[in-house]
Amino acid sequence: xxYVVLITNTGETFACGGEENVLAAMECLRRQGIPVGCRNGxxxxxxxxxxxxxxxxxxxxxAVVTAEEEARGCVLACKVYPQxxxxxxxxxxxxxxxxxxxxxxxxxxFTATTADSQPDTET
Amino acid sequence: xxxxxxxxxxxxxLRVLEMGPALKHYxxxxxxxxxxxxxxxxxxxxxxxxxxxxxxxxxxxDEAGMDYMxxxxxxxxxxxxxxxxxxxxxxxxxxxxxxxxxxxxxxERFRFTIATGHAMExxxxxxxxxxxxxxxxxxxxxxxxxxxxxxxxxxxxxHCLLYGDDLDGAVKLFREVLGFSLAEQVMAGxxxxxxxxxxxxxxxxxxxxxxxxxxxKGKFHHASFILGSWEQVLKAxxxxxxxKVSLDIGPTRHGxxxxxxxxxxxxxxxxxxxxxxxxxxxxxxxxxxxTEQELGPAIFYHDRKLNERFLQVFT
Numbered sequence: 001x002x003y004v005v006l007i008t009n010t011g012e013t014f015a016c017g018g019e020e021n022v023l024a025a026m027e028c029l030r031r032q033g034i035p036v037g038c039r040n041g042x043x044x045x046x047x048x049x050x051x052x053x054x055x056x057x058x059x060x061x062x063a064v065v066t067a068e069e070e071a072r073g074c075v076l077a078c079k080v081y082p083q084x085x086x087x088x089x090x091x092x093x094x095x096x097x098x099x100x101x102x103x104x105x106x107x108x109x110f111t112a113t114t115a116d117s118q119p120d121t122e123t
Numbered sequence: 124x125x126x127x128x129x130x131x132x133x134x135x136x137l138r139v140l141e142m143g144p145a146l147k148h149y150x151x152x153x154x155x156x157x158x159x160x161x162x163x164x165x166x167x168x169x170x171x172x173x174x175x176x177x178x179x180x181x182x183x184x185d186e187a188g189m190d191y192m193x194x195x196x197x198x199x200x201x202x203x204x205x206x207x208x209x210x211x212x213x214x215x216x217x218x219x220x221x222x223x224x225x226x227x228x229x230x231e232r233f234r235f236t237i238a239t240g241h242a243m244e245x246x247x248x249x250x251x252x253x254x255x256x257x258x259x260x261x262x263x264x265x266x267x268x269x270x271x272x273x274x275x276x277x278x279x280x281x282h283c284l285l286y287g288d289d290l291d292g293a294v295k296l297f298r299e300v301l302g303f304s305l306a307e308q309v310m311a312g313x314x315x316x317x318x319x320x321x322x323x324x325x326x327x328x329x330x331x332x333x334x335x336x337x338x339x340k341g342k343f344h345h346a347s348f349i350l351g352s353w354e355q356v357l358k359a360x361x362x363x364x365x366x367k368v369s370l371d372i373g374p375t376r377h378g379x380x381x382x383x384x385x386x387x388x389x390x391x392x393x394x395x396x397x398x399x400x401x402x403x404x405x406x407x408x409x410x411x412x413x414t415e416q417e418l419g420p421a422i423f424y425h426d427r428k429l430n431e432r433f434l435q436v437f438t
Contacts, residue, residue, distance in 0.1 A: 037436040039369040041140055042187035042392015045436060059140040061392065061438065063186040093435060 003082040008051065008089045009099050016082050022048070022055075023077035036094065039078045046077040047092030054083040126197075128205070128302045129325040132332065133195035133246060134177060134226070135283055135346045137393055138184035142166065144390035145181050152366050153348065153395065154274025155179060158252065159227050167227060170348060171269055172278035174251045176228035179280060179346070187391040187438040189343035191242035192283055192332070193232060194301075194325075195249065202247040205301065206233040214238065214296040223248070237296055239287020240340030275359045277348030277397050284333040286342040286437050293334055294321045304406045306330055307379050311415035319415070322379060329380035329401045342437045345386065345394035352399050353383045359397045363387050372430060376400075378421040379413060386433075393438050 001018045005025065016025035023046045027036060037045030044064025050073040057070075058079045065076060074091065090098045139145035146166065149155050155168040158177050167177035175195070182190060196202050209215050215235035221244070223231045230248030237243055253261040255269035287293065297303040306329050309320035322330040335344065350356055353374075360374050363385070371394060373385030384398040413421040419428040 037432060038371075038388040038392030038394070038438070040388050040390050040392040042388070042438040043436040045432075059185075061140060061185070061187040063188060063438065 003053075003085045005082060005086045005088060007098065008087055009095065016086075018082060020081065021078050022080045022082065022086070022088070026077060036078075041076050041079045044076065045093045046090075047074065048077045048080070048088040048090050049074050050080070051087040051089055053086035055086060056081045056083060126326060128196060128201060129245070130195045130197055131326060132178075132192060132280060132282055133175060133249065134180055134193040135280060136180040136182065136190040136192075137343075137346065137389075138186055138188050138190060138391070139181050139389065139393070140183070140185075140187060140391040142181065142183045145183075148368070148389045149179065149181065150274070152274050152362065152368060153397075154272065154276035161227060169252065170277050170279050171272060172254045172256075173280070174253055176250045176252050177226070180226070187393050188341075189241070189283070189285070189346075189393075189438075191234065191244055192285075193244040193246055196245050196247050199230070199247045202231075202233060202245055205245055208300050209233070209235050209296070212296060212300045214292055214300060215243075217242070236341075237287075238289035238292025239285060239334060240342075241285050241287060241293075242341070275348075275350070275355075275362050275397055277350050279349050281328070281347045281349040281398070282330050282332055283346050284335065284344040286335050286337040286339055286344050288336065288338055288340060290318055290321060290334055290336040294318065294323065297323045297332070301325065303331070304404070304408075305410045306404050306408065307411040307413065309379070309413045309415070309418060309421060315414060320379075320413075324404050327403050327405070329382070329404050337434075337437075339437075343393060344437045345396045347396035347398055350397050350399045356383050356385055356397060356399050360385050371432060371436075372423065375426060376424040378417075378424040379411075391438070392436075394436070 002015045004013050005016050006013045014025055014029055016022055037043035041060040060076045060079045150157055155170055158167045158169055160166050166181045168179040169177050210218055215237055217236040219234050221232040221234055228250035230246055232244040232246040234244045256265035258264045303323040303325045306324045307322040308318050311317050311319045319336045322333045324331050356374050369388040371386035376383050380401050382398040383400045384396055386396050388394055422429050
């Protein structure tokens, strides 16, 4: 089952499976410069506020997420697994990259070869 | 014996969020051997070429990071002398003795907190389990490596890199009280007089502990394990990718220490390194200085630039 996750900071959406953590799906956006951290619940770089939606979570380090934060849905994207569509607000250190780099700063694809783009030839 | 006093990093105690995934990482993928567990659930591990009983201690906790790092000294007499010297120096806090047996197969330990907020220990006695290389008994007619290696299989726990604020106080303690030398340093500031990184050694290695100045107390950057060759570092990259381990950076080379390296994260976000190479350090080798402007190649010699994650992600 795949769900839609909306990043309220930018209005972007991405798909995330129920067995996949939100950070891993976000990394698939291939946004150059998203400074993901440890991806394993220890460093706090990927902290998000879940504004809407249901999710399951795994243990994250108390050094970076307090019990009070966790109770109100302020959690680490790398330890969050959606169980419905989610609306999230990025609040951790990666917020700068999310908000300042525009919609697509990394294009994955190949330009088709045309008659105008001949292979290099020796001259 | 020419190498005296503090001999080597003897153990690192790490906090992990969940023991099951941690053991899969440290045993199955990194390739350490589980030696024993204690009643509180701590797990004690060793790398294959370490003769001592254990070098890595894992404890399940609510926070990731490092509890303490332990140093083996050459004798009980040295342990008593250094404990007194540390106390007299005023450069450490929270001094105290931990009774023999609190770590299995280990004598009493003297624990103290250095100026960067990290707990350190000295100990003189830990049982020798051996490295399984002897063919006609332990240490008799040894083979070059044992038969039962698996995973990345580094030969030893090598060093830690730690983040903290009062670098000067910590460096002073290591150099002036514990007899370490400063193999390399990174200097910054308008006149290049502010030390922002120190690579300290008590041995022939380029570093046994490294400290970086950051406005935090007691933070852990990585624990490092040594491999025999650059090719083994590349193979470690294969093993990490096959097992979908969270990668930090590498394989690449450090300018500092010249080590060939790859960094990755355990399942609790604690950074690990496996590396090879470096150089032989002697106490009379001049200290190598790196300037702030060359920090990129100092840390990552091939990319020649620092990534944000290396500086900002720690536990």
